[in-house]
Amino acid sequence: MTKSTHDDSLIISRLEQKELSNIKFFSSRSEFFPLVTTVLLKPIFGTLPINIGLHLHLIGNKIINARVDRGYYHQAMEQTFEALSPHDAIIAIGRINIKAPLFYQVTLMNAYLSLLDEKPIHAPRMLTSAMEIVRAYHHLNVVQSILLCAELETLATFAGECELFLKQPFTLFSRIFSTSSAPEPMSSTEMSVAIAEALQRVEELSHAINLEEQLVKRLSRKGILTQALACSWGLSGHYIRANRQYYDLRNRELNLYETPIKVSATDGGDAYARFTLRIAEIIASLIYVQHQLTVLDNFSPLTIESNFLAGAPTDRYAVSEIEGPEGIIKASIFVNDKEQKVYRLRIPAYYIAQAIPQLVRQSDLRDLTILLASLGITAEEIDK
Amino acid sequence: MFTSLKNFIDSRLGRGIVLDDFSNDAGFFIRISSHNLLSVAFFLKNDPDLRLALLDQIILLPPGFLWPAENSYNEIVYQLQSIKLPYRVSVTIIDDGKRMIQSLTSLYAGAEWHEDELRAQGCNIEESGENI
Numbered sequence: 001m002t003k004s005t006h007d008d009s010l011i012i013s014r015l016e017q018k019e020l021s022n023i024k025f026f027s028s029r030s031e032f033f034p035l036v037t038t039v040l041l042k043p044i045f046g047t048l049p050i051n052i053g054l055h056l057h058l059i060g061n062k063i064i065n066a067r068v069d070r071g072y073y074h075q076a077m078e079q080t081f082e083a084l085s086p087h088d089a090i091i092a093i094g095r096i097n098i099k100a101p102l103f104y105q106v107t108l109m110n111a112y113l114s115l116l117d118e119k120p121i122h123a124p125r126m127l128t129s130a131m132e133i134v135r136a137y138h139h140l141n142v143v144q145s146i147l148l149c150a151e152l153e154t155l156a157t158f159a160g161e162c163e164l165f166l167k168q169p170f171t172l173f174s175r176i177f178s179t180s181s182a183p184e185p186m187s188s189t190e191m192s193v194a195i196a197e198a199l200q201r202v203e204e205l206s207h208a209i210n211l212e213e214q215l216v217k218r219l220s221r222k223g224i225l226t227q228a229l230a231c232s233w234g235l236s237g238h239y240i241r242a243n244r245q246y247y248d249l250r251n252r253e254l255n256l257y258e259t260p261i262k263v264s265a266t267d268g269g270d271a272y273a274r275f276t277l278r279i280a281e282i283i284a285s286l287i288y289v290q291h292q293l294t295v296l297d298n299f300s301p302l303t304i305e306s307n308f309l310a311g312a313p314t315d316r317y318a319v320s321e322i323e324g325p326e327g328i329i330k331a332s333i334f335v336n337d338k339e340q341k342v343y344r345l346r347i348p349a350y351y352i353a354q355a356i357p358q359l360v361r362q363s364d365l366r367d368l369t370i371l372l373a374s375l376g377i378t379a380e381e382i383d384k
Numbered sequence: 385m386f387t388s389l390k391n392f393i394d395s396r397l398g399r400g401i402v403l404d405d406f407s408n409d410a411g412f413f414i415r416i417s418s419h420n421l422l423s424v425a426f427f428l429k430n431d432p433d434l435r436l437a438l439l440d441q442i443i444l445l446p447p448g449f450l451w452p453a454e455n456s457y458n459e460i461v462y463q464l465q466s467i468k469l470p471y472r473v474s475v476t477i478i479d480d481g482k483r484m485i486q487s488l489t490s491l492y493a494g495a496e497w498h499e500d501e502l503r504a505q506g507c508n509i510e511e512s513g514e515n516i
Contacts, residue, residue, distance in 0.1 A: 335449075
């Protein structure tokens, strides 16, 4: 929403913003290659005024080449942190991804803790359980989008019902709250029931999806990324694990994940391999949380005080990284002699967006929507 | 497994490549001359004892953030990691504006957007070639 201090007529509502940012479709014939049609689709992520578009070069319906049109790159979030206290920065970073802000907040919080040489403030089991609940919810959201794009409405509705069982735990743990704004805690019984119901339904969903040949046709051998290509593009997470590599930071963060979490890998490197990995990770996350429930008896939201880490840094460089749902999230903080800080965030969506041309090349135009839905990223994450 | 990246590179590529070593618990952190960037990056990516095939990020720091304040040049940090070995490496160079910094897009396709942004902020990085 834009606002001028002088002219209120410039204020427009979110609804008007959405109406103004209709998807634009421009088409032209190439002068030198008459068979090639150039198409611009904009925006391709969401309808906020962050217009990220996609130039496509087509022969018939086949995408032979693509280029992402990402416009002006803001980096506003990283610059904003320089003026904020650690508490305010951790609360603010949640805006990068309103659907799963916890991972970014935990990454930045751990970077601050490392910079000040402090111990973790939240019990590992509670923190990792919260992250796995948010991870499962995020993946379910993406799975539902993929099923809708594949025109499997029944399965998509079922995925939505699975999400409903996780809704309350997700609302409680989706972010780190300021102590003044934390929601009410859940009882252990409510949490156990929600996780058990969600797990049962996800396992049923997984079984139903395995029988669905249409989904295999829509995703198999599409959006192929080999391990070497994925690394070259800076991709991590299931882009690596879809190429038979059990690379997952959760099994390296042994001080955080005291109980190892099951990490799956598959092969093929295509969109279907990554899709099956999402289902497997949902199940692994819920089983992990269910196991932690036998030990945890307190499900209060994660909070930080307003004077959190208000001390002088003990080092000039600190880094923290977390295995997010779409790849490695990393926060680096550099400090100079005058204790001024520079922040840099590694957001998986940035790399995924950059690799979109590689993913959609040689695909049919009709597969574009399902491929974009399978990425699981938002425009705000790309833009930071 | 090695404990000093500087010594490791000295033994493989020769002395004088690594100018400084600031490694700490956060990972290996070395400084090199900008004209050695592409060759060192090639080595870090392809050496079987390193395999730093994943580009983490490329960071532009204002003058004086890593070196004394009298240094008036921008500092560029290339963060790399290995998925097969437990290594995180940050390679830093100084952009003194006198020579063109080599593009890493021939090694890491994901460097393209980072380098575009660095050029937009005034860094002297060579163009990566034909854009699609």
